Amino acid sequence: MITKICTNINLCWPPESDLTPFKLIVLDCLTFICLISTLLLLFPLWYSVYKDWDDPLIMSKSLSVSCGVALASAKIVICRIHRHRLQLLLREMMNFLRKPNEQERNLMQHYVDKHATLHILMSFCCHMAAILVIIGPFILSIPLPTDAKYFFSLDSKVARLIVFVHQSLVGFQVSSGMALDCLPASLLWFSVVRFKLLANDFRNIRSKIDFERCIHNHQHLLSYGHEVSLAFRFLIFTTVGTLTIAVVFAGIHVFSSEPMVSKAQYIAIAWSGGALLFLTAWPAEVLIESCNEIGDSILYSSWIGSSPKLLKFGVNIIQISQKPIIIHVPGFLPILSLRYYSEFLSKVFSYFATVRMLVK
Numbered sequence: 337m338i339t340k341i342c343t344n345i346n347l348c349w350p351p352e353s354d355l356t357p358f359k360l361i362v363l364d365c366l367t368f369i370c371l372i373s374t375l376l377l378l379f380p381l382w383y384s385v386y387k388d389w390d391d392p393l394i395m396s397k398s399l400s401v402s403c404g405v406a407l408a409s410a411k412i413v414i415c416r417i418h419r420h421r422l423q424l425l426l427r428e429m430m431n432f433l434r435k436p437n438e439q440e441r442n443l444m445q446h447y448v449d450k451h452a453t454l455h456i457l458m459s460f461c462c463h464m465a466a467i468l469v470i471i472g473p474f475i476l477s478i479p480l481p482t483d484a485k486y487f488f489s490l491d492s493k494v495a496r497l498i499v500f501v502h503q504s505l506v507g508f509q510v511s512s513g514m515a516l517d518c519l520p521a522s523l524l525w526f527s528v529v530r531f532k533l534l535a536n537d538f539r540n541i542r543s544k545i546d547f548e549r550c551i552h553n554h555q556h557l558l559s560y561g562h563e564v565s566l567a568f569r570f571l572i573f574t575t576v577g578t579l580t581i582a583v584v585f586a587g588i589h590v591f592s593s594e595p596m597v598s599k600a601q602y603i604a605i606a607w608s609g610g611a612l613l614f615l616t617a618w619p620a621e622v623l624i625e626s627c628n629e630i631g632d633s634i635l636y637s638s639w640i641g642s643s644p645k646l647l648k649f650g651v652n653i654i655q656i657s658q659k660p661i662i663i664h665v666p667g668f669l670p671i672l673s674l675r676y677y678s679e680f681l682s683k684v685f686s687y688f689a690t691v692r693m694l695v696k
Contacts, residue, residue, distance in 0.1 A: 343519070345512045346370050346408060348415035350422040367416055370509065374409040377506045378402055380484035387485055396585040398483050401469070403582035405506060408513035410574040415516070418567045422519075425563060429526050440533060447525050455522070458611055459515040465608050466511035470504045481507060517575060517612050520568035524619035527561050527661070531626035538633035544646065551649050554630065554656075561623070561661035572616055573669045576680075579609035583684055610681060617677035620663050624673065627660030 340349050347367045355363070381402035388394040415422065436444060472481050479496060481503045490496050534557060537550050586603075631654040663672040670676050 343512050343516045346412050346415075346509055346516070348411055348513070348516050349519075350415070350419050350426060353423050353427065364416075367412060371409060371412045373502070374405050374412070374506055374509055377482070377484060377503060378405045378409060380486050381405060381482060383487075384483050384485040388483065394483050400582045400585040401482050403578040403585075404510040404514070407574055407578040408506070408510045410578070411513045411516055411571060414571045414574070421563060421567045425523055425560070425567060428560065429523065432526075432530075439536075440529075443533060444529055447529055451521075451525060454615070455518045458615055459518060461611065462511040462514040462608055463508070465514075466507040470507050473500070514575075514608060514612055517572070517615050520564070520572065521615045521619050523564050523568075524616065524623055527557070527564060528619060528622050528626050530557050530560070531623070531630065535626070535629045535633040538630065539636055547646050547650070551646075551653065554653055558656070558661070561627075565661055565663050568616075569663050569665055569669070572663060572672060573665045575612055575616075576669060579612060580680075583609040584687060610684065613677055613680060616663070617672055617674055620672040621674040624660040624662060627657055629657075631655075631657030 343349055347363065347370055351360070351363055381398045384398040385395050385402065388398065432440075433444070469481050472478055479490070480500055484503070486499070488495070490499060534550060534553050537546070537553070541547050541550065586609075634650050634654055634657075664670060
């Protein structure tokens, strides 16, 4: 619910499936307006990169901010394309949460207690990063939150006020787009819970009917997990790509001689970039382990004495469990995991160390 509230400004959250055609048309129009809003700042930021190419600080600032705006634009488009898929994924999760048994409720509550704080903190920090950029004109000697250059004059106070309001709005759209990563993280954790429950069911098999039911549930969970991967792999890829560029250019400002308030803006951007990737890398890693756990559970289950057909299914599931559900984009995004996250952090710290030496 918190994630839904934090991302409502971009209308990325999939609507209820029972909306009338007219309401869907209105929703599509509003979504298109949200996309246009981000583009109206993205193009001036790119123009600023072009015009201020000889000034590394302004150019890198514009490029860093434009990455966040581009990320918000991409997520609006991706969520609209996968709206129906997201509706189905969320509907199944909500149906599961309505009538869980005691074991399911306890395990789900365990993961909620363990990770809800992280999701809330991440959403809060994303919006705080946007606020730090928006209040820049009130603290620093700058006219607007960004250095975007427009094709019209900003000498008029009314024009500056309108541009300031628009840039502030887009700032919250960017923070909303960043907070959206809590959605794939939540669905990945939900998949983890389902696989762990299934692994426990495999260990407690007592009859042929139990075995058949577990096999059917495993096939269903594999299908659900692959749908989650298809729905979010490009969303996560855009997060990784744009935030990598943003973090790289933010490093120039962190170690420059700019005021501390200005540095705080880019420290928030760099920290948010690393936290966003961790937010999805952690459940993606645990999901891989949970898929592998299914094969181990079958080996320790009461499968001896089953029919040859069921034994064949059991062997097939053991083989399938060695090919877990992964999130990746072949040729662009490696398998999302904590190992990939550690490599990402290692490269970022190496880059920061290099920038620090060059600036000094």
